[in-house]
Amino acid sequence: MPTTWLTNANLVDVESGGLLPSQTVEVADGLVRSLASRPPAGETDVIDLDGRFLVPGLISCHTHLSIVFPMSETDPEEAPAATVLRAFKRAHDALAAGITTVRCVHEQNRADLWVRHGQAQGWLDAPRIYGAGRAITTPQGHGAGAACAVASGEEEFYRAACEELEAGADHVKIFINGGLARAGEDPSASEMDDGELAGTVRAADEHGTYVVAHSGASRAIRQALEKGVRCFEHAYELDGPTASLLAARGAYLTPTLIVTRCEPWMRANDFAEATIANARAAAPGHLESIRTAVAAGVPILCGTDLPPADDVGGLPATVLEMTLLEQAGLSRLGALQAATTTPARLMGMSAQLGQARPGFHADLVALDHNPLDGLEALGRPRLVMSRGKVVQCTL
Ligand SMILES: [Zn+2]
Numbered sequence: 210m211p212t213t214w215l216t217n218a219n220l221v222d223v224e225s226g227g228l229l230p231s232q233t234v235e236v237a238d239g240l241v242r243s244l245a246s247r248p249p250a251g252e253t254d255v256i257d258l259d260g261r262f263l264v265p266g267l268i269s270c271h272t273h274l275s276i277v278f279p280m281s282e283t284d285p286e287e288a289p290a291a292t293v294l295r296a297f298k299r300a301h302d303a304l305a306a307g308i309t310t311v312r313c314v315h316e317q318n319r320a321d322l323w324v325r326h327g328q329a330q331g332w333l334d335a336p337r338i339y340g341a342g343r344a345i346t347t348p349q350g351h352g353a354g355a356a357c358a359v360a361s362g363e364e365e366f367y368r369a370a371c372e373e374l375e376a377g378a379d380h381v382k383i384f385i386n387g388g389l390a391r392a393g394e395d396p397s398a399s400e401m402d403d404g405e406l407a408g409t410v411r412a413a414d415e416h417g418t419y420v421v422a423h424s425g426a427s428r429a430i431r432q433a434l435e436k437g438v439r440c441f442e443h444a445y446e447l448d449g450p451t452a453s454l455l456a457a458r459g460a461y462l463t464p465t466l467i468v469t470r471c472e473p474w475m476r477a478n479d480f481a482e483a484t485i486a487n488a489r490a491a492a493p494g495h496l497e498s499i500r501t502a503v504a505a506g507v508p509i510l511c512g513t514d515l516p517p518a519d520d521v522g523g524l525p526a527t528v529l530e531m532t533l534l535e536q537a538g539l540s541r542l543g544a545l546q547a548a549t550t551t552p553a554r555l556m557g558m559s560a561q562l563g564q565a566r567p568g569f570h571a572d573l574v575a576l577d578h579n580p581l582d583g584l585e586a587l588g589r590p591r592l593v594m595s596r597g598k599v600v601q602c603t604l
Pocket of ligand 1: 271273314514
């Protein structure tokens, strides 16, 4: 692969919040190789960023590429080819929006693993995908009807988790509570017993990875934390002692605040009135819970549940979520880290992913404005580079 030089870049250091002005970035073999003041004489593959702000591509941590809206329309018998094509469309949109990595947390027909395969084969451009394959649900649980793997009891959960991991999943997704999607569903009711949690965590441990849990309320979160679950999603009702426990154990939280704050988007996607009402009712408590988590020092991840690049109020969902995290008490830099360095740490990729600096993957986004002056700047990328290749450019 030839060397590309990005010149006149104002490089945003997402670790310190500092700015390195007027940098030349050498990109080769998919990596940021070096920083310089100018490219060597005679270089032809030069892109002048003209003072734009260069940040690492975003990492969106709660993605369902294959999801159907409204979710009640999911056809568990859908042909895998159709699922994968839908997933690819969302993956493509995400990449164009500067979201260069997604963590998937349930895909029908393991569509995440197939899009990743297509990218690896060179058939298509897609973000880096960290996939769960199919989530595992209890027979009557939150994932029932959504084409999840179904298990009951410790051994079945262990086997189901092993099956997804052996199919290529990077982590295991479970549901420890109900959710907001269906009328009458109670997001605080526990859905898994100790044995089922232990079986799932044992499978993840044996494969050198972790379990991520759809979660609603504190009691089930404490139970799952006790059994070794390391990452929690949503947390609609989180109390102070449970937040402190999460922080003390180094567990991660993906708030997905956007799911209780996207009524016009839900209407546009034909959600049932009862689901919209559930989300609206949960919204104040959800924000309060995340404020509690932020104040307790829980590591926060940016994720949306909605397709990461869907337009919500004029911004891609992932960027809007970052602004909501700021409203929940994260500093602006902290919100930027929730979509860069913090997920990289969870994924064990701290030295390769989530920063724009030598030695890291060349997943880069150029912006007209510094996102540390306003995260909305991330909503209009002028150049997106993925694995050292320009995939979107309106310079
Ligand atoms: Zn979800």
